[in-house]
Amino acid sequence: MENVDLIINARWLVPVTKDQTVLENHAIMVKDARIVALLPQEQAKQLYSANVIHDLNEHCLIPGLINNHAHTPMSxxxxxxxxxxxxxxLNEHIWPAENAFVSDAFVEAGSALAIAEMIRGGTTYFNDMYFFPEATARIVDKSGIRASLGIVVIEFPTNWASSVEEYLHKGHQLHDHYRHHPRINTIYSPHAPYTVADKTLEQIITNAEEMDMPISMHIHETADEVAQSLKEYGVRPLERLKQIGLLSPRLLAVHMTQLTPDEINWCSQAGVHIAHCPESNLKLASGFCPVAELHKNDINVTIGTDGAASNNDLDMFAEMRQTALLAKAVAGDAAAVPAHTALEMATINAAKSLGIDKEIGSLEIGKQADIVAVKLSDIETQPVYDVVSQLVYASSRDKVSDVWVAGKQLLNSRQLLTLNETKVIQDAQQWAIKIGSQDQ
Incomplete structure (x- = not known):
């Protein structure tokens, strides 16, 4: 009998693989942070012993959710x-507030609040875009979650940097410091076409190629953005970006609510990935990302929450549901974006967009043991005919009971194990007193 570090027995297991299988009464075996076996429970008992065994016979196990676009300190x-x-x-509230308050201490407190929220909601990886990422990195390291932290670039000065050169220099320092960290990656994050010049984008493209890094950017978020680009450059933003060579499999284009058939075709041909943020887009009346049409054109679409300042939560279960429902309404097709597709968008599709799908995004032998347990025995999730449908359309983040990243438990029966919940809340409340008194 082989001894492993962890065995989790569950009523259902959804690996999120190509065959869209659902396993019943299975066990997942973990050793040295990786999944070593997925077997029927009776067979697992005969072959494996473990230092820690969890029996979750009212639960479904899924891969850790990946929030593919966030501004975590903005919580x-x-x-x-x-x-x-x-x-x-932005102009009258957020940017003035950022100018007044954003600092290393602000980002650390905001990141702790956001990461605690994400862990409790089953998110095990997030792709972040914000200033002072070194402060976010400290909380990522402490909490046990995974993250891609943005090398943010914008043409105007902020509290973090005064020039493009300084943004890049500080971002590269972050990259060098964490390049061997098992849970922290870096990603180029130029803010948007209307805040980053062609020369800067060309430099980022060259650097990304040399360093083999992805690029994430807000693109075609609103109709106003497109109109401004036509006025200033004579072309829509995506055409401008195409001309300078940004469209490639390295690009994760965020929002993309304003797309023509030609632009969809360009993205398909170039292998661009798209991060869909349905709730933020709805709240800001930014528009509708044509998810069903993107899927028809074989474009990899993922899901993000955006920041809690414009959402107002970091709830990936709500985003999955909203993604599926909104896609049906926009396409006029009730079969658009089925439940399993929404789950794929929040897991394996996101991993592919970041180039890490060989490590995470599904529950498969050899992959990192990033696992989320969702309790499905409560009134709100009964009866269960189709587990994946139940996860997307009926469940919610408060049904997440347990979370593991690389086999390490971060949430146990809804209790955070790596962050001090009381301190996180107290720090957030203290910042709210300062910020609220200024924004009058």
Whole structure:
């Protein structure tokens, strides 16, 4: 009998593989942070013993969810300026608040609040875009979650950097410091076409090729963005980006609510990935990402929450449901984006977009043991005919009971194990007093 570090027995197991299988009464075996076997429970008992065994016979196991676009420290701005269009929200509230308050300490407290929320909601990896990423990195390291941290670039000065050169220099320092970290990656994160110049983007493209790194950028988020580009450059933003060579499998284009058939074809041909943020797009009235049409054109679409300042939560279960429902309405097709497709978008599709699908994104032998247990025995999730349908359409993040990353448990029966919940809340409340008194 082989001894492993961890065995989890569960009523259902959804590996998120090509065959869209659902396994019943199976066990998952973990050793040295990786999945070593997936077997029927009776067979597992005969072949494996473990130091730790969890019997979750009312639960479904899924891969850890991947939040593919976030601004985690902005959780401290949650509810600060609601019910406003994007540019009013940015120019009159968010950017002034950032100028007044964003610092290393602000980012550390905001990241702790966001990461605690994400772990409790079954998210085990997030792709972040924000200033002072070194502060976010400290919380990622402490908490046990995984992250891609953005090398943020914008043409105007902020509290973090005063020039493009300084943004890149600080970002490269972050990359060099964490390049061998098992859970922290870096990603180039130029803000948007309207805030980053061609010369800067060309430099980022060259650097990304040399360093073999992905690029994430807000693109075609609103109709105003497209109109501004036509006025300033004579072309829509995506055509401008195409001309300078940004469209490639390295690019993760965020939002993409304003797309023509030609632009969809360009993305398909270039292998561009798209991060869909349905709730933020709806709240800011930014528009509708044509997810079903993107899928028809074999474009890899993923899901992100955006920041809690414009969402107002980091709830990937809600985003999966909204993705599936909104896609049906936009396409006029009730069969668009079935439940399993929504789950794929929140797991393996996101891993592919970041070039890490050989490590995470599904529950398969050899992959990292990033596992989420969802309890399905409560009133709200009964009866269970189709487990994946139940996860996407009926369940919610408060049904997440346990979370593991690389085989290490981060959440046990809804209790955080690596972050101090009381301190996270107290710090957030102290920042709210400062911020709220300024935004009047």
């Amino acid at each position: 401290l701005f949650r509810g600060l300026a609601d019910d406003l269009p994007l540019m009013t929200w």
